[in-house]
Amino acid sequence: MASILDSVNQRTQMVGQNRLELLLFYLNGKQRFGINVFKVREVLPCPKLTAMPHRNPLICGVAHIRGQTISIIDLSMATGGxxxxxxxxxxxxxxxxxxxxxxFLVEGVDRIINTNWENVMPPPKGTGRDAYLTAITKVDDELIEIIDVERILADIMPANTDVSDEVANAAINVKKEDLTILITDDSSVARNQIKRALQTLDIKLEVKKNGKEALDYLKEKAKEVGGSVHPHVPVLVSDVEMPVMDGYTLTAEIKADPNLSDIHVILHTSLSGVFNQAMVKKVGADDFIAKFHPDELATAVQKWLNAVVD
Structure with a gap:
C-alpha cells in the first residue's frame, strides 16, 4: 500500500474523463467505505500512538511518521460508530x-477500484442532515459509502469562514446587481463555508450540488440570454470531487462550449496534493485554490469579477 500513488502522467490520464479511483476500507463490520486515492499518501499498519492531554475524543493519539507528527483520527467514532x-x-x-x-484509523483495507463519477450518486435523502456521507456507489452488488471527510474535519477543527475587512472592502469594478457567482460542491459543510465567505461580496450566489447540475444551469442560462453566459455568470467556484460529474469534467465541458468558455473557473478543492497543477492545466481551469482560506477565495473571485470589464 505504500506505493499507492503512481506518477503524475499516469494519474492525469483520467482527468476530464469523469473517472476516479477509490480506496475501499472497513470500519466496524462488513460495510465497505471509500476515499479518493488522490487524497491518500499511504496506508500502513497502525504505528505506536502517543496520547495527548486535552485532545479531541475522536483523536486516538499522534504518531511520528516520516519526519512528521500526525494526528490519528478514529474514523469509526468520527462517523458515529x-x-x-x-x-x-x-x-x-x-x-x-x-x-x-x-x-484515519480504519479496521482494514480492501482494495483500490477504478470507476466513473456517473456511477457515484448523492446519498439517499432519508439519511438526514447528520449523515457523514457525501456519496454512494455500488461495487460487487454492494453499496459503498463515500465519507464526507470535510465534515469530519470541520467537527474536529472548524474552519474560519470570516473574510478580512481589507479583502471585503476591496473594489469590484462591475455592476453587482447584474451578476451571479455559481458555486458547485457536494459537501453541505463546504457549500456553507463558501457561501459565508462570498456573501461579503454582496453578489447573488447560485448553488449546485454537482457538476451536472451546474452544467445544466449554465446551458439553460445560455438559452435564456441567447449567447454568452459570461456577462451574467462570470465566475464559477467548483469542487473537484462530486458525484455524477466531477469538477475537472465540468471545467472541460465549459471550456469546450462557445457560450460558456469565457466563464472563469476556480477549482476549489480539498485535493491539495502534488497532482493538481497538472490536472488544472489539462482541463483549462483559470485558478486552483486549496480549501479552505476565505481571503484567498474571495480575492480570487474579486480578481475574475474585475476581469469582466478588462
Whole structure:
C-alpha cells in the first residue's frame, strides 16, 4: 500500500474523463467505505500512538511518521460508530485534506477500484442532515459509502469562514446587481463555508450540488440570454470531487462550449496534493485554490469579477 500513488502522467490520464479511483476500507463490520486515492499518501499498519492531554475524543493519539507528527483520527467514532479496538492490528490511512495531513484509523483495507463519477450518486435523502456521507456507489452488488471527510474535519477543527475587512472592502469594478457567482460542491459543510465567505461580496450566489447540475444551469442560462453566459455568470467556484460529474469534467465541458468558455473557473478543492497543477492545466481551469482560506477565495473571485470589464 505504500506505493499507492503512481506518477503524475499516469494519474492525469483520467482527468476530464469523469473517472476516479477509490480506496475501499472497513470500519466496524462488513460495510465497505471509500476515499479518493488522490487524497491518500499511504496506508500502513497502525504505528505506536502517543496520547495527548486535552485532545479531541475522536483523536486516538499522534504518531511520528516520516519526519512528521500526525494526528490519528478514529474514523469509526468520527462517523458515529463504535471506537475501534485492538488498535495495534488496525491500519492508518495517511491523507491530505484542506492543506493538512492527518491519519484515519480504519479496521482494514480492501482494495483500490477504478470507476466513473456517473456511477457515484448523492446519498439517499432519508439519511438526514447528520449523515457523514457525501456519496454512494455500488461495487460487487454492494453499496459503498463515500465519507464526507470535510465534515469530519470541520467537527474536529472548524474552519474560519470570516473574510478580512481589507479583502471585503476591496473594489469590484462591475455592476453587482447584474451578476451571479455559481458555486458547485457536494459537501453541505463546504457549500456553507463558501457561501459565508462570498456573501461579503454582496453578489447573488447560485448553488449546485454537482457538476451536472451546474452544467445544466449554465446551458439553460445560455438559452435564456441567447449567447454568452459570461456577462451574467462570470465566475464559477467548483469542487473537484462530486458525484455524477466531477469538477475537472465540468471545467472541460465549459471550456469546450462557445457560450460558456469565457466563464472563469476556480477549482476549489480539498485535493491539495502534488497532482493538481497538472490536472488544472489539462482541463483549462483559470485558478486552483486549496480549501479552505476565505481571503484567498474571495480575492480570487474579486480578481475574475474585475476581469469582466478588462
Amino acid at each position: 463504535r471506537a475501534l479496538t485492538d488498535i495495534q492490528n488496525r491500519f492508518v490511512v495517511i491523507s491530505e485534506y484542506n492543506r493538512t495531513i492527518q491519519g
